[in-house]
Amino acid sequence: MGHGHAHRAPAGVDEAVEVGGPGRTALLVALGMAAVATVVGLVVWWPSGDASEVESAQYAADGVTFPVGEVRDVGEPCPFDEAPPEGCGLVTVEVDGRDVDVQVPPEVINAGLARGDSVELLKTPAADGAESTYSYFATDRDGTLVWLLLLFLVVVLAIARWRGLFALIGLAFGAAVVWWFLLPALLDGASGVGVALTGASAIMFVVLYMTHGLSMRTSTALAGTLVGIAITGLLSVVAVADARLTGISDDAGGVLRAYGDGLDFPSLLGCALVIAGLGVLNDVTITQASAVWELRAASPQASRWEIYAGAMRIGRDHIASTIYTIVFAYVGTALLVLMLLSIYDRSLLELRSTEQLAEEIVRTLVTSIGLVLAVPATTALGVLIVAPTRPGAPPSPGHE
The missing domain is CATH 2.40.50 (OB fold (Dihydrolipoamide Acetyltransferase, E2P))
Incomplete structure (x- = not known):
């Protein structure tokens, strides 16, 4: 432990950890391929604006105003x-x-x-x-929306400072991707899960590097996030099809179907499942990558397995708390539906297969599985990247 701290660079843990050459190369190549695939997806599914599956809807009759x-x-x-x-x-x-x-x-x-x-x-x-x-x-x-927004900005910038500012910029970029790419592409009839994977990947590339900086630690977290996104996307396709979910469980879905009968609503539900777990997924992968780097900096001569085991102990605690977050977030958004179901003369277990309840259950389980599997995946990637220091060897000049 003392040896690790003696060689820790003042700039932080990224400089204190030796990064293995082959692992670094493989990770960067894989991320490069993912970036190319993301760009291809953006080009292929970029909304044309003239072939929408949904007819233009007028919000109000001619002459109606809203003073x-x-x-x-x-x-x-x-x-x-x-x-x-x-x-x-x-x-x-x-x-x-x-x-x-x-x-x-x-x-x-x-x-x-x-x-x-x-x-x-x-x-x-x-x-x-x-x-x-x-x-x-x-x-x-x-008035309420403005003071809440200002309070949010002040709290984030006062506590997180530059990291908070970069996070806000990343949030604005993510909102732009959703508004100008994801939603129009879905309305054009593009593959819901394909658009979700492309949009989520584009958001994560920009948000992670902008918020956490260019480093192999961030790259590892990004790779783990992309793995989790892919797992969630695959599970969403299988689960939605196997459960025969229609993707229309509320009034908004019914109205949208009236304007866009050609839309594939089960595919749209798959897209929603991928996007729903994006923020929490990013949180756990960043934590796991940082845990691996910190443990390696503290114990430069520890074996890869020792680092993996230590980081997974941290990851298991984080998994438990994050699953609570996901479940209760969905309970909060579906509270009125749950209250309505609770007053019926049938139990929730008997109503579990209704569209509304089954959709929430599938949403919770799919995003949770993707989240849990992203933790060991990110940890394993990080352990492969950060190499142990040979006893008596000087610090390697090729670290991050």
Whole structure:
């Protein structure tokens, strides 16, 4: 242990670890091939914009606008379980220079809508010169969204500093890939899993190197992430087909099917499974690569098996906590569905094969399997890259 610390370079653990030549070369070649495959996928599936499987959908009828007004008065909410009294659920809104009364769902009033709040109305022009009609569309939540976003940026930059800034830039790049490549390509009818693998790979190449720097440690984490993505993609294809999942489990799927009957919804579900586990997968592979490098720096003469065993002890703890994260994240997103299922006169076990519940179970299990298998894969790759130092040998000049 003392020998390892004596040779640790001031720049950090990357300089303190000897990197084996053949392992380094093999890893870089494999990543190069993955990068080429990613570029090919981007070229092949890049959306053309003129051959979409989904017809263009108009959000509202011609002439309809969405003015924002200020709430002047809030009436009593209408009751859910009895005949509503006259005048209940009315909210007075000042808009376009005058006050208008609009009917508002009771849950909106119960959520705390009050005088001074801003609401977005739907203004429908009337024919033959009559006055336009107004109806409630949404509560204006820009103020809350802005202060939450600013708080998020301040917290990330104050605590993570430059790493946080690079992570935010990487997050913006990932969002751009999803918005300008993944979604349009899916709407063009491209292979869901193929597009997911390509988009996820492109995101990880940029995000990992931008956030964690150019190093063999980052390259190892990237390789482990790509292995986990590939496993998740393969499992998603098999599981979705074997479970005969339709990929349409909510209202959004039904609406999208109405506009794009040619879409392959099971393939879209496979894409969703790959993207769903991307962030957590990246987290565990970075942790495992760092664990291998730290253990090697602390014990330069330890055997590869000793380093692997030590890193896997760390990995097992991380696997346990991350699985909790995945499961409870899905419980949070599907909470209302679970509550609805719980009040039926059949148990959850009896309802396990329904589309909604089975889809969540498959999503959780597929992403968890990909995550768990990525841990030993990343650890093994790292152990093969970082070579033990021969007793009495000087530090190698060829380390990262």
